[in-house]
Amino acid sequence: MMGPVVDYYEARYRAHGEGARGMDWRDEASQRLRFERLVAHLDLAGSPRLVDVGCGNGELLSFLTTAAVAVDYLGIDVAPAMVEACRRRHGDERAVLASTADLGRLGPFDYAVASGTFNVKQDVPASVWARYVRRAIGETYASCRRGVAFNVMTTAVDHRYPHLYYMSLQRVAEIAAACGTRRFHVDHAYPLYEMTVTLLRPEPR
Numbered sequence: 001m002m003g004p005v006v007d008y009y010e011a012r013y014r015a016h017g018e019g020a021r022g023m024d025w026r027d028e029a030s031q032r033l034r035f036e037r038l039v040a041h042l043d044l045a046g047s048p049r050l051v052d053v054g055c056g057n058g059e060l061l062s063f064l065t066t067a068a069v070a071v072d073y074l075g076i077d078v079a080p081a082m083v084e085a086c087r088r089r090h091g092d093e094r095a096v097l098a099s100t101a102d103l104g105r106l107g108p109f110d111y112a113v114a115s116g117t118f119n120v121k122q123d124v125p126a127s128v129w130a131r132y133v134r135r136a137i138g139e140t141y142a143s144c145r146r147g148v149a150f151n152v153m154t155t156a157v158d159h160r161y162p163h164l165y166y167m168s169l170q171r172v173a174e175i176a177a178a179c180g181t182r183r184f185h186v187d188h189a190y191p192l193y194e195m196t197v198t199l200l201r202p203e204p205r
Contacts, residue, residue, distance in 0.1 A: 002078050002099075004122040004123065004124075005078070005120055005121070005122055006078055006079045006080075008120055008122060009056075009079045009081075009082065009120070010079050010080075010081045010082075013057075013079075013081050013082065013085065014081075018057055018085065018089075022057070030192060031059065032063060033190060033192065034115050034116070034151055034192070034194075034196070035059075035060055035063045035064075035115065037151070037187050037190060037196040038060075038113050038115055038149045038150075038151060038196055038198075039064075039069075039113070039149065040185075040187070040196075040198075041147075041149065041185050041198040041200070042111050042113075042146075042147065042149060042198070043146070044064075044069050044071060044111075047070045047071055047072055048071055048072065048109075048110035048111055048146070049071070049072040049074075049108075049109045049110045049111075050071040050072065050073055050074070050109060050110060050111045050112070050113065051073075051074050051075070051076060051103065051106070051107070051109045051111075051112045051113075051140075051143070051144075052073065052074070052075040052076070052112075052113055052114075052115075053076055053100060053103075053112055053113065053114040053117050053136075053140055053150075054076075054077055054078075054114055054115065054116065054117030055075025055076060055077050055082065055083075055086050055095055056075075056077065056082050056085070056086065057082060057085035057086050057089055058073075058075050058085070058086035058089050058090045058094060058095060060073075060075075060113060060115065061073045061075070061086075061089075061090055061094065062089070062090075073090075073094055074094065074095070074096065074106065074109075075090075075094055075095040075096075076095070076096055076097075076098040076099070076100075076102070076103070076106070077095065077097065077098075078097070078098075078099050080097055082095075083095045083096065083097045099136075100135075100136040100137075100139040100140050101139060103139055103140060103142075103143035104139070104142070104143055106143070107143035107144070108143055108144065108145055109143055109144050109145070110144060110145050110146045111144055111146055111147055111148065111149070112140045112141075112143065112144050112147075112148045112149070113148075113149050113150070114137075114140065114148070114149070114150035114151070115150075115151055116151065117136075117150065118133045118136070118137075118150065118152050118165060118167075119152065119153055119164055119165060119194075120163060120164060120165070121163065121164065121165040122163050123163070126165060126166075129165050130165070130167075130171070133152075133165065133167070134171075134174075134175055134178065137150065137175055137179070137199075138175075138178060138179060141179045141181075141199055142179075144201075145201065146200065146201055147198060147199055147200040147201055148198070148199045149196065149197065149198040149199075150196070150197055151194050151195065151196045151197070152165070152166075152167040152194060152195065152197065153165060153166045153167065153193060153194050154166060154167065154168075154188060154193060154194055154195045155167065155168045155169075156188070157193050167195075169186065169188075169195075172184070172186055172195075172197050175197075175199075176199055179199055180202070181199055181200060181201060181202050182202070183199070183200040183201070183202055183203065184197060184198060184199045184200065185197070185198040185200075
């Protein structure tokens with residue numbers, strides 16, 4: 001199922017290189033906005049261990065470093081070219097070829113972030129991709145001690161592209177319930193056709 005998705009991202013990278021377009025984003029400004037929203041509800045004090053799911057070239061780590069935020073970072077990606085790009089920029093120890101199914105052996109982590117990871121489904125039926133996304137988020141959440149943040153295309157749009165996956169607010173609530181938490185944020189207020197979801201571990205009783 002992931003083969004066409006890997007091909008898609010690697011083709012974008014070959015065509016556009018290390019910049020935001022090579023990571024399938026419109027431009028650097030929208031990429032930074034996504035990073036800002038993704039970490040808005042994460043407590044990153046004390047250099048927490050963070051896994052970047054679908055890390056691309058590791059631009060999230062560059063963003064955090066520029067913001068003087070120290071994290072114990074690991075990027076994972078299913079596209080070999082992306083893993084190599086992240087390693088070239090940040091060091092061999094910073095990225096591995098892996099999927100969310102591997103997080104149990106790579107973790108535990110404090111937080112996970114996934115930027116754009118679940119958007120491109122290519123020709124996979126939406127119902128099949130929805131089950132994959134739910135499983136992948138569950139695997140990611142299970143590997144984290146504190147929480148997960150991800151962005152995804154919203155169903156509140158006036159046009160949909162057939163190769164993209166769109167998630168409803170109801171599905172967000174269902175995923176949070178499946179993960180066993182009621183502590184979640186949905187940021188639907190920024191000027192992109194997506195939302196950012198943060199799932200946090202329940203507070204100790």
